[in-house]
Amino acid sequence: MRSALFALILMVCGVPAVTAQTLQPILQTYAGEIAKPSRKSVGETIDAIAASGLPQVTVFLEQWSEKNIWQRNDGIFFVGTAAGDSLTITDVDTEAKTTAAKSDFKQLKPNGGVRRLIGTALVQFQLMDPDLSRRETAVASIARRPEAAQLAPLLASIDGEVDANLKARKTQLANFLSASFAKNTEDRIAAIDSLSTDTSVEARAVLNQILTTTTGVALAAPEGNIAATLDPMLDAEQSYTALVDANLAAPKQTGGDIKKALEANIVNGRIAGFPLGQMDDPMVRQAAYTALADAGLVPVLITQEVRDAELSKHVFYKVYDEPNVEVTIAAETARKSADNRVATAQFADLTLDALSLASIFFLAAIGLAITFGVMGVINMAHGEFIMMGAYTGYVVQLFIPNYTVSIFVALPLAFAVTFIAGVVMERLVIRRLYHRPLETLLATFGISIALQQLAKNVFGTQARPLTSPDWLAGAWVVNDIIQISYIRIAIFILALLFLGLIIYILKRTRLGLEVRAVTQNPGMASSMGINPDRINMLTFGLGSGIAGIAGVAIGLYAKVTSEMGSDYIVQSFMTVVVGGVGNVWGTLAGAAMIGFGQKGIEWLNPSNTLAAQTYMILFVILFIQFRPKGIVALKGRAAGD
Amino acid sequence: MSIRSTLLSTLSAGVLSVAGSAALAECAAPIKVGVLHSLSGSMAISETTLKDAMLMLIEQQNAKGGLLGCELEAVVVDPASDWPLFAEKARELLTVNEVDVIFGNWTSVSRKSVLPVIEELNGLLFYPVQYEGEESSKNVFYTGAAPNQQAIPATDYFLEELGVEKFALLGTDYVYPRTTNNILESYLKDKGIAAEDIFVNYTPFGQSDWATIVADVVALGEDGKQVGVISTINGDANIGFYKELAAAGISADDIPVVAFSVGEEELSGLDTSNLVGHLAAWNYFQSAESDANTDFIAAWKAFAGEERVTNDPMEAHFIGFNMWVNAATEAGTTDVDAVRTAMYGQEYPNLTGGTAVMLPNHHLAKPVLIGEIQADGQFDIISQTSEVPGDAWTDFLPASAVLKSDWKELGCGMYNVETETCVQLTSNY
Amino acid sequence: MERTFIAKNPSVLWFLLGLSVFTLLVSIFSEAAGSAVISTSFLKTLGKTLCLCLVAIAMDVVWGYCGILSLGHFAFFGIGGYAIGMWLMYARTKDIVVGSLENNILPPTPDEVTTAIGSQIFGVVGSSDFPLIWAFSHSLTLQLLAVVLVPGLLALVFGWLAFRSRVTGVYLSILTQAMTLALSLYLFQNDTGLRGNNGLSGLQNIPGLEAVSQATLSLWFFWASAFALGLGYVFFAWMLAGKFGSVIRAIRDNETRVRFLGYHVETYKLFIFTTTAMIAGIAGALYYPQAGIINPAEIAPIASIYLAVWVAIGGRGRLYGAVIGAVVVSLMSSWFTGGSAPDINLGIYIVKWTDWWLVLLGLTFVAVTLFFPKGIGGLFDLISSRQEKQQ
Secondary structure: OHHHHHHHHHHHHHHHHHHOOOOHHHHHHOHHHHHOOOOOOHHHHHHHHHHOOOOHHHHHHHHHHOOOEEEEOOOOEEEEEEEOOEEEEEEOOOOOEEEEEHHHEEEOOOOHHHHHHHHHHHHHHHOOOOOHHHHHHHHHHHHHOOOHHHHHHHHHHHHHOOOHHHHHHHHHHHHHHHHHHOOOHHHHHHHHHHHHHOOOHHHHHHHHHHOOEEEEEEOOOOOOOEEEEEOHHHHHHHHHHHHHHOOOOOOOOOHHHHHHHHHHOEEOOEEOOEEHHHHHOHHHHHHHHHHHHHOOOOOOOOOHHHHHHHHHHOEEEEEEOOOOHHHHHHHHHHHHHHHHHHHHHHHHHHHHHHHHHHHHHHHHHHHHHHHHHHOOOOOOOHHHHHHHHHHHHHHHHHHOOOHHHHHHHHHHHHHHHHHHHHHHHHHHOHHHHOOOHHHHHHHHHHHHHHHHHHHHHHHOOOOEOOOOOHHHOOEEEOOOOOEEEHHHHHHHHHHHHHHHHHHHHHHHOHHHHHHHHHHHOHHHHHHOOOOHHHHHHHHHHHHHHHHHHHHHHHHHHOOEOOOHHHHHHHHHHHHHHHHOOOOHHHHHHHHHHHHHHHHHHHHHOOOEHHHHHHHHHHHHHHHHHHOOOOOOOOOHHHHOO | OHHHHHHHHHHHHHHHHHHHHHOOOOOOOOEEEEEEOOOOOOOHHHHHHHHHHHHHHHHHHHHOOOEOOEOEEEEEEOOOOOHHHHHHHHHHHHHHOOOOEEEEOOOHHHHHHHHHHHHHOOOOEEEOOOOOOOOOOOOEEEOOOOHHHOHHHHHHHHHHOOOOOEEEEEEEOOHHHHHHHHHHHHHHHHOOOOHHHEEEEEEOOOOOOOHHHHHHHHHHHHHOOOEEEEEEOOOOHHHHHHHHHHHOOOOOOOOOEEEOOOOHHHHOOOOHHHOOOOEEEEOOOOOOOOHHHHHHHHHHHHHHOOOOOOOHHHHHHHHHHHHHHHHHHHHOOOOHHHHHHHHOOOEEEOOOOOEEEEOOOOEEEEOOEEEEEOOOOOEEEEEEOOOEEOOOOOOOOHHHHOEEEEOOOOOEEEEEOOOOEEOOOOOOO | OHHHHHHHOHHHHHHHHHHHHHHHHHHHOEHHHOOOOEOHHHHHHHHHHHHHHHHHHHHHHHHHHOOOOOOOHHHHHHHHHHHHHHHHHHHHHHHHHHHHHOOOOOOOOHHHHHHHHHHHHHHHHOOOOOOHHHOOOOOHHHHHHHHHHHHHHHHHHHHHHHHHOOOOHHHHHHHHHHHHHHHHHHHHOHHHOOOHHHOEEOOOOOOOOOOOOHHHHHHHHHHHHHHHHHHHHHHHHHHHHOHHHHHHHHHHHOHHHHHHOOOOHHHHHHHHHHHHHHHHHHHHHHHHHHHOEEOHHHHOHHHHHHHHHHHHHHOOOOHHHHHHHHHHHHHHHHHHHOOOOOOEEOOOOEEOHHHHHHHHHHHHHHHHHHHOOOOOHHHHHHHHHHHHHHO
16 A cells, blocks of 8 residues: 555656756765764754755655665665665656665665654655645654644644644644744644643643743842742752862862872971871871861862852842743643642553553462362462463464464463463372472472473473463553553453452352362361362362463563573462452452552652562562461451461 | 513504604694583583583694694593692693693682692693683783673773663672672772662572562663663572563563573573673673684584583684683794793684784783673673774772783783882782 | 480481591591592582581471471571671671771771771672671681571561461461571562672681681581581480470470470471471581571572471481481582483483482482381381380
8 A cells, every 4th residue: 555655646746856956966975974974963964965856865764764875886876775786776856766786885874863853854845745644644743853844834734634643743743843843932832732631742842841941050140031039058069069160169078188288398308397197097097188278288178168158149040931920820830730630640651551460460379279278278389370371372372473363362271271280280289298388399399390390391492482362462541651461451450350250260160169168177078078179179270270271461571591491480479368368359459459568669669669579578578577367368267277 | 571571662663653644744642632621510511512612622723733743632620610639630631641731611719719729730720711801920811801891891881872771780799790890880989880870789609589579670760770780690599580570570671680690591591582782891792793703613512412512712812722722823932931921912713703813911802792681591792892902900999990911012911000010920829 | 314315316426426536537638638549629519518417407306306396497508608608708808908998098998998898898789888687707616506597586486476366287288488588588588688689699708717728718617517407406305315305395296285285386397397497507607617608599499398307217206317318419519410420321312310319319308208208217116116026
């Protein structure tokens, strides 16, 4: 479709090109800059090309931006498409196509900064283009580099815009541009006022750009649009540095400066009368320096008192770069209002992230909640079942290239694989170790170590790709702040589904009844005709199978490696224990607590995610000490010990 | 007893003469080259490739007639990604196997573990990976990039070419990102970027929950400045990071990301179609166009398999090994001190064009390349500088700006130019 | 008293005899004694193995005798290593710094010295300030105290909280594992001030002993490790021999009954937990100067699990079992992963032991748990019971 349009444009443009002036000579004038462009200097070249007014310019600039321009050994530029060793070249003026050897040509690769400038230059050609995608490109270019000159053409193009979405976007952009660049103050203020409800990053950027300030220092406050006067004592050191930078005060001596000054003034092994050997005492050093300063040999020592006296003599202020007071007042008001909305939105986004993290923990732990919580069996290989599920997803994608189909095949298959693995493990190992929980823990550790290494031997230590289908690839965007990727939403839904499913199985089905019976009293259950061995096997298989499905989900959102299981195992156990063993609701509560807790700590210290994890674990340890039965503790006899 | 010993000596003489007549005349024993790369554990995936590369280089050299008339013999050990084991294996290589040179290590911590042993026993180590600098050992040649050969040029590219005004420095919490980010923070402040325009975040190894951090980065754009991300995120964690970037719809045109630890191999773990245009900085990309590189890739594929890719540390070993061979030939011996002296000023052509030179501070002068990720998982080289001399002590941190490393003239790796004294002769491990 | 203790525990004598003979043999054949049979690197391995034996004994006491499956004892081991490592790094760096500052025209102020040491140690992680945690690093005595006291205190607080809340069995195991994970994550952070992922390195260079060769130093450390192991063995054997030991074993077998008998179970458990943690700290302090480097990866939860694996394979509830387990598994591990084990060629597939050793270890562990709960030590029972039958 797009190439067809290209061809059409090429044909339309082609007719006059033969008769009119040609582009190649202009290109040759700037050959050096075109071949090796730099953002800082390419502007002139692009302007010259655009100013030629030739119809070929659009095509050339577009192709240049897409790295399709090739330069021949003799310096002539062509549009080219490479195929193996040969190159199909198109003359920039005549559109004559020929084939040539690739080795005679050099591909031009303008960098991102240059491409952005080209995009800006193309705006004037693309804004009214019949092709929707080109108009969108133009609008995106404006958004990336807003310029005053773009306001008029943008406004002119709004009325004629047929696409409703793009029209709205153009109107929004025109509003942004007006706020910054409109001729009269009323228009600007009107535009600024309308931004007070907009939480988008772009809108805030416009406001912040209007409100940029410069800090300064002087003996008296200057004329101008003063934003604020500052208290220099808030950060006295920094204020003094500003004073020094403004040449209003002498620089403060550092320890090194003092040392150098002292060294330069050694006379007969003494400095200002003090013996050299005493110079390891900082007080002596200061005394010696003061003595030198008194003698006028070195600059006066800037002590704290001197510094503070200098600071109080000066006015520190912030002045708006925007001279118009009305505009800055309006912008300040708008920004305040926007900031409040942003804070609310950020809180909402953090809540969403926490919810998502909680659902991931829940999904990873829910299989464990069944095997550990309901059956009381410790399975340290649970993480490896998650890994198995993820690798199943990877293997399925090797055979089924369609991502959508492969996911729907992988989910049940992962369940089946881990179900079988769980059943096998239960029959071979765990069955022999009931009533010896510590032994179960150790034996399953052994299995975990073996499985992890086995996965390494089969799949290698490198991460394997597990790609989500397109409909899960993007993000659900409420606004620029509140957004969450679809894959996380899918995990959330999956977690809810499993919660419902497990509650249903345990509470509403025959199997669930038997499971609960065996859990509470295996002897009595078996005398009622229930086969406890079979029930245990099925329950364990179910828990493992769910771990497999969780593996596919986790692999989709993060990574598939042989060590992914061990990333989740400790956290999963803590989720189950914190929530309260033996209760699926407890696991939900535990996951929620850990997820929200971790995000909360992260919010307090956003630059260190590792600290959040550490303190969350510590918190959980402490929590269990004070509430050993977890959040949702079973009551009565079922609680057991 | 005497009969037996005579018999033994005759036998060994016989063996010697056979070996001698077969290939090499005056050689008493093969020259041993130690290869100290993890073949198991978490670093195996990266380091096994380097072990294979070394075996290939040694095989090639033997085909050319060996070194000093002797056959080269690789002694491969496996330190199993276990840092104390690196020290143990290095000692074993130097004292039990008596190797003449060691090529090895990947992580900084493994290098720090090996350093005291190498210095104690006066060994020779070639270290092929980009690292954080701030170190200079008499016994180590650093053939990977120092910060000024990767981080600083990439930051310059952000400042000059992409016009980035606000920086997010994201890294995994370990020494390389910490030191690199410290250097960059100081560098950016020198360039007039305000402290509040630099956002720094550290995450654990293997981090998978990136939503909040990506949202924080997007929010940086709220004052209308161009935002750029400098990523020193290591290994697996990159997968989750790039997946989240793609899901949030952040294109390289809006917020460019330049990575220092992402190569061809890391990209194979994900679908790159949404990441086109994001950047990486290295001294080498497989897509570099030169005859030497074409030959190297062909030889590598023939040696190791058609599906294998080449990467930056492999090129570092390629240059380092060939320089060592030339230096030993010049010195006429494999004695560590003689070879070290002969190493200074050694030149060898880079695979990316130009010539690498071994400087007196044990670093190379190499060109810096910046590549854009393509849909096929390879890199499109869009910027290549001329050779940049590696700097052991960065000029952008006050404590190390006064330090200089010059083993040739000053005989010191930590020379304070202000006080004109040598701080220490051993390295700081 | 002494006689009855030895008479009750003939294994103690046998063990001490074996250890002495072994130490003597190793000393004779070491490089320091002029022989080349045992290289310095192998001597270091042997010395480290002795330290691992010591921590394994501690693990055996806490798990095999008292029934607390602690998955955190390697964390105490690591803390011991960090404590001694801080002094080693500080003192070594101080020597270097003072030496280089001597050339200055002005004698350096104490502040300048500290800053110079700081930038040497923390320059690696881009800082030069001394974190608070290094406050005592200048003093060998204080850091040696820390080797024992910090693990002891941590174990005391953790144990007091846990035992008080009656957290037992697998819950306790998971909690101790969480503690280990938290500690290793904490140490991984650069902000902690212990050089993050890089940890403390160059620990094999002992300040003040620069003139002594590594061959000799390694031998000294080997002797120290052997001495500590012997002492630890006797200490634990003595502690467990009397009535106290019976109570401890009773707690393992049925905690509730012991409590009903009027014993304050928590105090006994806390004592065992804390003492073993302190011994683990000492073992760590001897281990890491031989290893040369300590970093947070050493403390990762998997290390403590391996500790449990050694004890289980060696045989729980007998001190020599723990020693056997630690020696056999750790030496076999290094043999199999060291590349010296021959690959098995199956024709279609070549079994490389570097790849398959962990699979084998994991499965062996499962088999031991299932079929030989007494471990290798159980073989001694078989032999002795057979002898008894013959008599």
